[in-house]
Amino acid sequence: MRASPSRKLQRAHFAFMRGLLQGLDERELWNRYLRSEGEPTDRRVVRQTIAWIRDEFAAAAQREDRPGTARLVRLDPERFSMRQQTLPSLEEFALERGLEDFSEAEQAEAYADAYPDAGAGSSRRGVRPPKRARVIARQLEALRWLESHVAQHPRPADSVAAWLNPAVAERLQRSGLATLSALAAHINASGARWWRPVPGVGALKAARVVAWLQAQEGSTGLRLGAHALSPRKQVPAAVLDRAVAPGTALLPWEKFRVPVDLDGSLGQFRAPAGRCLLVAENDYEAIAAWLTAKAGSAQAGGLSATRRAYRKEAERLMLWSVLVRRKPISSLAAEDAVAYRAFLADPPLEWCGPRHQQRWSIHWRPLEGPMSPTAQRHAMTVLRGLFGFLIAQGYLLNNPFAAMTPAPASPPVGSNRILTLAQWNWLATRLEASSDTAASRRSARALHWLYATGLRISEIAAARCGHVERFDLIDEEGTLRTGWLLHVAGKGRRTRQVPVPPELVAELHQELDRNGQVPDVSSPRHAALSILGRFDAIDAFASPVSVSGLAKAIKRRLDHAANGLPDKDAVHLRKASAHWLRNSHGAHVLQGRAGRAAVPLQVVQNNLG
Structure with a gap:
């Protein structure tokens, strides 16, 4: 088996080999200890893995300056007979060797020299254990010694190549998942279908990797969340909600928490409280009221397309206003609106991510990249409508997006976006x-x-x-x-x-x-x-x-x-x-x-x- 030179021996390797030496079922042992290596029905993988383990055991013994142990762990007990060998009694041995006049202690010493593997008392029984059994016993003892000296526990910063199937580890590394901690973070952020962007890793290999990570949780401290262990449709909403904690960071609308000093309760352009037709006390609640008014007809199991589109523009502005501009939305002026449009045209990399990322994931980002002029005009139109609503409801006095360049006349339906x-x-x-x-x-x-x-x-x-x-x-x-x-x-x-x-x-x-x-x-x-x-x-x-x-x-x-x-x-x-x-x-x-x-x-x- 071609393996990374940095690959490490774990206790599962020792447990598997001990079971083989003791005659336990190979497939059952494989499924219990080495399932992450592949399927037990793939004989080529099983044989290569066993050969690699023996080679690693021998190399470890050499490093510990135990050449005898190195030779011993390479031995295949199947080469030796299971037949028991009858030994002569001490008296027969003494007569055969002409030692009848020697003391019993001297006879026993000579007997031990002639039959070094017989064991204490064998000269009395006259039976020598089978050579295969003797080799197995010595190998088990050697494995116990080796395990106490060289077996390691995985750590979060370890390379995936140190612990996982070499072919799988190589594919993970090519996809940027080089360490166990990076792999666990990716799984937690992506859910049960985390393997989709990793070429060459399918559902079966992914399940083996997840099972191994779960088994090593005590050593690594890397915990896979419940939301990442089942298909998305089978995960309760409450479990998904706990995947990412709320906070003041690049988080979706429902997770974003506005600091008290920026929540707009004392916004610069707030209208007198007596004129406000909303029960909202801050900008977040006021925008939520606008989203409710724009709800549209909800699709089965979710928000309407209209509300999703409007929420997207509102949450982008809220994130920018609080995290970048450090101002409440109700304090934004016309100059801020111009700066926001420029921001949309050239956002920082940390604000951008693929569209397919779920809102519960830490990989979610509010933008995909720089927005086209058409998309910018659409955003300005939606936000102009948002502030117009807040003014009409007596919540605000100023619409910073009113002076923005209006959207051009709509082109003919489907212009340049039709198939011939x-x-x-x-x-x-x-x-x-x-x-x-x-x-x-x-x-x-x-x-x-x-x-x-x-x-x-x-x-x-x-x-x-x-x-x-x-x-x-x-x-x-x-x-x-x-x-x-x-x-x-x-x-x-x-x-x-x-x-x-x-x-x-x-x-x-x-x-x-x-x-x-x-x-x-x-x-x-x-x-x-x-x-x-x-x-x-x-x-x-x-x-x-x-x-x-x-x-x-x-x-x-x-x-x-x-x-x-x-x-x-x-x-x-x-x-x-x-x-x-x-x-x-x-x-x-x-x-x-x-x-x-x-x-x-x-x-x-x-x-x-």
């Missing part, structure tokens, strides 16, 4: 040729429904089979046909009905049938079933589709579909997102296409909501 018909046809062809797995069919279904209906991603994620309604119509030729409508709850809780192509419903029926469900979207038992859910999952009827997870799956499919396109088209498709499909729907149905007439503007407006 050729690009969509290419994408549709790639979807048809994709692998026939449940996950692949599910993401393809999402793309087809988004393009065909023009729904927002949050709307399609919330769509259930019970929202699909069948109706009959008579076409221009007098033929009775079946049509389908999807009832959608859009922004502002406004509802609308969007037509669904019959082929999409037929495909939905096929997928239900494939998974042992009644192949009819109108079946009452399917009323709560998500259109884009897992039809094979036991909890499919209760688990909503995650908007962020759906967006990532769609993005992956778009990126993959770009392969094989000309450079310009490939770049365009890789920039695309779920919202581009909504824009493409509007553009394509308005202009019509081969075999399909253009759809009236009023119908398109209704579809898009």
Whole structure:
């Protein structure tokens, strides 16, 4: 086994080898002591690991100036016979060697010289233990001595290469997880799927690493939180809430604590208390009231998209005002607003992080990086609205963002963010040729429904089979046909009905049938079933589709579909997102296409909501 020269012997190695010498089951020993090395069914790994342990035992004995012990631990007891050897009695030995006239003490000394491994009293019994048993006994004694001298306990600053499977350790190191403390911190910050950004480490290897870290908690003091030991959906909200303590630092809105001297209770631009229509006593409570007023229609299991977007802008301003500007929000002036926009254009690195980091994680950051001019204008518009609300409610006297450059007129819907018909046809062809797995069919279904209906991603994620309604119509030729409508709850809780192509419903029926469900979207038992859910999952009827997870799956499919396109088209498709499909729907149905007439503007407006 190729191992790092810094890899250390732990007590589990000694326990495993002692069990082998005593004839215990190898697989059971492996699962108990060395599961982190790999699966016991992988004979190559097991044999290589045993050989490496023997080599390390011998090297350790050499370092302790015990060459005899080094040779002993390399011996394989299987080479020696288990048959017992009959020894001559002391009297027989004396007659054979002509020592009958010597004293018994002298005879015994000669006997011991002739049979040094016989042991005390063997000359009386006349039986010598099997050589294999003698070797095993001496090896066990050697291992006890070695363990007391060379076995070590892991420490937080130790390299992962010192304790973990070499191949796994190398992959962790390449991902920046070089020490046990760094690894534990990453797991606690990322949760049960901590292994996703580590190439070559999957769920099985990750589970072995976690089990080893838990077993070594007494030595390392590195504790893995309960939130990191189960899939995210199985972790109670209260457990996640304890993952990061509240404080005055770069923390999300719900964790951020404003110091009393900066909470705005005595803000420079606070209106007289008698004029205030809010019960808020400080800036945090006043902004919370604004967020509640902007709540919108909540999605299943979370906040509405509107409230999340507004909260993001409010928490960024709150963090900047308190941590950077050292002023209450109710003391911000026009000069502060200009400085804040400049900050958004060039934020410090410590304020930035990947979008996918969860709000409960210590890796969460308020920004992804410098904001584009368009994003800056959006932020200024939202904040202008926030301060306008606070002034209207008699909480503030001043709107520092009122003088900021207003946002330019909105460009045409979907401008430069649509797929051409050729690009969509290419994408549709790639979807048809994709692998026939449940996950692949599910993401393809999402793309087809988004393009065909023009729904927002949050709307399609919330769509259930019970929202699909069948109706009959008579076409221009007098033929009775079946049509389908999807009832959608859009922004502002406004509802609308969007037509669904019959082929999409037929495909939905096929997928239900494939998974042992009644192949009819109108079946009452399917009323709560998500259109884009897992039809094979036991909890499919209760688990909503995650908007962020759906967006990532769609993005992956778009990126993959770009392969094989000309450079310009490939770049365009890789920039695309779920919202581009909504824009493409509007553009394509308005202009019509081969075999399909253009759809009236009023119908398109209704579809898009």
